[in-house]
Amino acid sequence: MRLNLGTFAILGIALAAPAMAQSVGMEIVDTAGAPVGTVTAVKGDNIQVKTDKHEALLPKSSFTLNNGKLLFGMTQVQLDSKIEESAAASQKAIVAGATVNGSAGPAVGKIEAVDNGQVTVSLTSGKRIALPSAGLRGNADGTVTIGYTAEQLDALVSGAASATAGK
Numbered sequence: 001m002r003l004n005l006g007t008f009a010i011l012g013i014a015l016a017a018p019a020m021a022q023s024v025g026m027e028i029v030d031t032a033g034a035p036v037g038t039v040t041a042v043k044g045d046n047i048q049v050k051t052d053k054h055e056a057l058l059p060k061s062s063f064t065l066n067n068g069k070l071l072f073g074m075t076q077v078q079l080d081s082k083i084e085e086s087a088a089a090s091q092k093a094i095v096a097g098a099t100v101n102g103s104a105g106p107a108v109g110k111i112e113a114v115d116n117g118q119v120t121v122s123l124t125s126g127k128r129i130a131l132p133s134a135g136l137r138g139n140a141d142g143t144v145t146i147g148y149t150a151e152q153l154d155a156l157v158s159g160a161a162s163a164t165a166g167k
Helices: 002-021 076-092 150-165
Strands: 027-029 035-043 046-050 055-059 063-066 069-072 099-101 107-115 118-123 128-132 136-138 144-146
Touching (some): 035 076, 076 136, 118 150, 128 150
Parallel strands (some): 027 069, 099 144
Antiparallel strands (some): 027 035, 046 055, 063 069, 107 118, 118 128, 136 144
């Protein structure tokens, strides 16, 4: 019985080690040892990285543990540049007529208008909502994704209408 408990204890330590390998606050360096950024969160199979300019979610598989730091294959300048390129490409997809997919996957509506950083979305329920464009992410297939479900968006619209009516 002790052998089994000892085996499970060792297995538990072995399984916990990878989780500790990427911890919040850990330094990320490039192959030359220069700083790239810091781990600000661990989310499933991804690590949220803060550089000098940006924050991005990157797959854990992009990093190697080396001398108590995470080794990354790009310099800080290269990573910042890739993040900026990706953000610019994402914004190009946020145009009138684009389908908006919810966080659960299915379409929640279509973009009706884009004006001064605000996006008006006509929801599948027939309701309309104005959102900051920063809350949307353009996709390579021309669709746009938002971090809400159709039900959540409808509740936001209904809540805003109730608050306005009560004034």
